[in-house]
Each structure stands twice: as C-alpha cells, then as structure tokens.
Amino acid sequence: MLEQFMMGLGVVMQPSVLVYALAGVVIGQLIGVLPGIGAITAISLLLPITFHLDATSSIILLAGIYYGSQYGGSIASILLNLPGTPSSVVTCLEGYPMAQKGRAGLALFIAAFSSFIGGMIGVALVVAAAIPMASIALRFGAAEYAMLVVLGLIAASLIGTGSQLRSLAMVLVGIALGLVGADTTTGFYRFVGMPELAEGISLVSLAMGLFGVSEIIRSVNSEAPRQTRIAVSMRDILPTRAEFREITGPILRGAGIGSFFGALPGTGAAIASFMAYAVEKRVSRTPGRFGTGHLPGIAAPESSNNAAAQTSFIPTLTLGVPGDAVMALMIGALVLNGVIPGPRLMIDQPTLFWGVIASFFIGNLILLLINIPLIRLWVLLLRIPYRKLYPVIIIMICVGVYSHRTSVVDVVLTLGFGILGYLLKNVRFEPAPILLGFVLGPLFEENFRRAMLLNGGDFTVFATRPISGTLLACTVALLVYSLASGLAARRRARRAAPPS
C-alpha cells in the first residue's frame, strides 16, 4: 500500500502535475471564502478545461477545488458569521463569538490546523482502508440510513445554545422547510408554489440567509461600536499548550465521524460537521461553554468536514459510483477523458488512482502553508468599518446564491430567511437546528419510505437487519440514558434544596 502511495507521490511531484494540485487548492480556497459560490459551480465551470488535460491532472485539479473549499469555508464563518459553504455553518457557532472577543486569529488557526489534521486522517484512511470502507458503505440500505438519521437527530437534539425544547422546535421548522419540492417516493409536488421550487429550497440559500443575512441586519441595527483592538501578533494567533490539549480529542473524534459520513454515499461534509459538533457537546464536561467561543466546537466540525471531503472519494474511486453532486462531476471528468470509472480503476489505472490520492496529501500540506500566513491578513479585514463592508457582503451573497442555480427566487428567499433568522434570534431561537432538520428530515423520509416500499410495509425490518438493529438499539439506549440522567439530576436538585 505504502509503496503504491510513494509511486503516486512520484506522479504528483512532477512539476507539470504539481501545478494543477496547486491551482486546484488555491481556487478552492478562494471560492470557499466567497459566500454561496460553491465547489460545484467552480468545478463545472472548469470542466471544459479538462478536455485539454489528461485524466490524472484533471481530477487532481478538480479534487483540489473541492477539498480546498472546505478550508476556505470557515474563514467567513469565523470573521463575519457568514458560512462560505454549508459544511462550515457549524463553525459559525463558536468561531464568530471568538472573533467578537477579539480572538479571530486563534479561531482561524484552530480551524486551519484542525482542517489539516482531519484532512490528513481522511487521506490516510483512503490509502489504508478504501476497499473495506466501501464495502461497509454498500451494506447501508434504506433501513440503515433511516435509523442512522434517527440516531443522529436524537444525538444532535442538543445543538444550539438555548433550551432543548426550543432547539427541537427549530428542528421541526427545518424538517417542514425540507418538505418543499418534489417528493422522491411519489414524485408529488409538495408546497411548490412556483416551478423554481420544484427541487426544493436550496441549502445554500437557507444557510446564507439564516446566518449571513440575519447577522448583517443585526449588526447594522446595533449601536455598539465594533471592538477596535484586533490582535494580529503571532502570539495571539497560536494556541497555548493547554489549548492544544483541549482540541486534540475533538479533532480526532471529528475526523472519525467525518471519515464515516464522507464514505457513505448520500451523506457528506455538512452532516458530518453537524454530528461532530453535537458529539462534542454530548461528551463535554462543560457543555455550557458551547456557544461562547469554545475551541472544541471549532476543532471538531472543521476536522470532520475535511475528513469527509477526502473519504467521499472512496465510493467514487473504488466503486465508480458518486456519493454526491461533486463526485458526479469527478466521474464526468474521468469519463470525458476516456477513463471508465469502476472497481477496476485501481488495477487498470494505478498511476491515476494513486496519483490522485497522493495529491490529496500534497494539497492538504499546501493548504496549511497557505492558510497560516494568511490569518493575519484575514483578521485585518475586521478593521474595515462595518458600514463599508456590509454592502459588499450582501452583493457577494446575492451573486453566490444566484450562481448556484441561476435562480432569482433563491436570492429573494435568502433575503427572506435572513429576516426570519433575525426575528428568531430576537426571541432567542437558534437557527442552527433548522439546518439540521432541513438536511436530515428529507433523508429520513426518503429512506424510511423506501424501506417500507421494499419490505411491503413491514416495520420489523428496522430491528431485524443487523446494522439497522444496532443503530436502533443505540438510539433507544441514548434516549433511556438521557431521560434517566435527567430524572436523577432533578431528584438531586430536589434533595439539595429542601421544600420551604
């Protein structure tokens, strides 16, 4: 395995190939920073260029754009509460409060560092365990997906900073918004007022509205002057030894969660980052610190979405089936270069297969080297007075959202979601669980109904299939544990405070 990887490194280190790895990650970094413009838009624009490249360079270039964008996405999240990509929404939750406390530099460092470690762990898994991971992914059928989502929703019901009931209400709002569009099982149009909504509300416009636009409305409204002391010395940017210790566990857990969701077709970096954050909140001894700029809340999701970005190549490279739209583009680029993707890719095209994987390794290194020096520059952005900054941001959001589906309806919706997000925040409802419900609700419905269709409406299928049954058991255990510990805490509280 290592020998082949070294051979791949040999391929990438040729200057004529290396230049595409470099170009890819730089473009990716850039589009990641720009709100709304995603990897898909950039990759499909560059697809015709690959007509003139060989297959290996093409995939190295396009792949670089994709995982590079995962690095860039966190920057605007931290500085402006504006997620550059849907998978960096969660980074807003802790990153932005840190920036408000004048610690944007540290937050950016943690994001870049966690992204790097997560990405590298993802690459290592692709090198060492691509085939076994792909065969596990294939064992996930409709019942397994449905139960996985239930477990995820229960585990993540704590996301956000308010009360659990409020957060649950927001999850339901998200699920309701996710209903809009053509129903996968029947093709029936639900809540589709206009043809532009037939494919549903776009995740990008929901995320940009609830986070980016609502933050702009709030900032413009607030009288408080923005903090003036902005720390940009290297000492302010680097974490202390204690802080490093604090983020080690979250980075590793995040990478594990991300690698799993990445390899699973149909889920990906966005879900992975939410789950990583939720798990950190669950295992934390100080869950109360989340939402105030708590480092593990940046480290885990950033590590997770980058690991997912790497392992999402596993089904594509080993099975020849794309797990999401970005991977479908990769397959398209391979096909256009006369390479038929499939299980034989690794055997028939070893230089391509291992060259691409080695490029992930090099690409992540380049991204780390680009990002660390850039931190000071990014932080300086905050010195620009907000009244001069926000018109530019609004325009960028609109252009980004429009470019996604060439739809004016999406732009209007984004602004609408911005107002909704602002109103909700005013009555202390957190927007993050809306996105969670929006992503997971339709995934659950589609798979639950498919499981019913395949099994003639027999509910026992969820318990009798081994993986599905295990997931169901975990969900029940988690529920019982939560209820029991909740009750125990209440009893303790009652005993501590004798009735007066």
Next chain:
Amino acid sequence: MLKTLFAALPLALALSLPAAAQSPYPDHTIRIVHGFAAGGNADTVSRIIADALSQDLGQAVIVEARPGAGGTVASGYVAQQEADGYTLQLLVGGHPVAAALYNSLPFDSLDDFTFISTVGQFPFFVGAQHGRFASIQEVIDAARANPRSIRIGHAGVGSTQHLTGELLGLETGVQFLHVPYQGGAAATTALMGGEIDLVIDAGTVILGQADAGVFDALAVTSGERWDDRPDVPTLAETVAPGFDVLSWTGIGAPAGLPADIAETLNAAVNRALQDEGVRERILALGASPVGSTGEEFRAMVERQIATWTRVIDAAEIERR
C-alpha cells in the same frame, strides 16, 4: 498621444455601429440554456457543443444552467426569449416526457420551440448483479411467477428511466416493483448493495460496472443492438417485440427562429458532430453523435410524447 486616442474612441465606435447592425449572424455572444444541474450530463453536452459552436461561428458561446422541475423551468424560460438565434437550449429526452407528465406547462412542448438538430442518441441498458440472472428472459419469468418480486431501481419518479421500466412491464405483461432513488448513481449503489434487482440506466452508469464484472448488462432498450456492445441483446429480440427506447440530446431555440439562422445553426451543429474531438467526447458519454434535420428532430419529439403519454396513462402515474 493617449489623450488623442481616447478622444477618437467615441467617434470610432459611432462609425462602427452601422456596420455592426448589418453584420451577419452571429455578431455577439450566444448562450445555450439547459435545465439541469451544473456538471450533469446535459451540462457536459452543452459545454462540448458550446466549445465547438464557438470555434465554428467565431463568437463566444456560453452555457447557462437553469435547473428545476425536470428541465421545465429552462424550457419555460427559453420559450419566452427572443427568437434571434442568441438564446439556444439543450433539449433532452426528458422534454417529451415532461410534455406527457405535467398537467399544466406554461409552454407548448412542440409549438413553442424551433428544433434545430439532435446531438446524440443513447439507449438504456438493463443491469443486474453479476450472475444473478442468466438472461433477461429469466428476469421476466421470475416476475411473471411472482408479481412485484423483481425490484427495479430508477433515477426518479417520471424520469425516462422510470418510464422505460414501466413500458417494459406493459409490453411483457408482468408486474415489477419500481423503486425510486435520487438519480441513477444512487440506484446503482443500491444495486451493488443488493437492495434491488435491476437498474435501467444509461451506458455510462451500467457498462463500467459490467466491464469490471460487477454487473451483467442483460439487455439494451434500443430497437437494434448497440454498435458499442454488439453482444448485448435487445429487449425487442428477446422479451418485448418492437421495444425501442432511445434517449437523446439536441439543440433547440424559441419558436419562430428565422429560417436562415436555423440553417446556419443546423449546419454548424452537424459540422461539429463530424469533428473527431467532439465525437469522442460524446461517445465517452455513452451516446452516439447523431445529427438530424429540424423536421426529423421535431417528428421524433412528437412520437415520443405519444409513447410516454400512453405509458403514464397505463401505469397510472400521477400527473403533476
């Protein structure tokens, strides 16, 4: 010096205006609109054709994705644009399907469009896990013995793949269980995992897996065997006489396109389809590069609207 140049600029521009007004088509950027996600098959074909047209006509040709509602968002948009040859549309096999499937489209699928030329035609292949069935005949026998026991995964309710599966059921008189997925790739993954028994989809989805020994390509939906795969039998010669489903891509424009512009474009598309690089790329997408006249193209769309209307009625698929 520079100042003088700038001073002369408006004058030069003014002088060039009348000349521009008389210059032959095309004198500015042409766009090809399509109704599917960026990077999908339709997007890729659009970009291949845009690349070739722009070299042939000497003008920039850009691609604009207006995805939504099975391509009908884009068709509705294009139908309302000026018929001046600067707005074109990449039409796909879903165009006649939409005409049959939607209750109220804001356009007429035939009369609101000028059909210029087809670009590529491709059949679907019936794929199964390797070794699961010896032949397509065995599949039909199994389905006949146990109705709804054979599960066919498809790319979405109302997709051409879905309707092709329904048509196979109608023509052979057996009942399949049709299982919807979000796109052909998801259905293929499910077939690999053994969740379903068959997938009917394009060669790009099925054949790579067949070459790797993961799937068997049991049959092809075209009336004749496919040049690229002469060993795969047709449905027509095995289980469903007369079965002939080909999907396609083609270039259209709003209705009322002046005849000379339509001719220019038809000639340019057909020239592009002779180009070795273009042919190779279209072949790589599992289609054969086939041009046509505008009349042939329109007649094919008309025929397919009739076929799919019949299938949707017979299979009782709810119109939307």
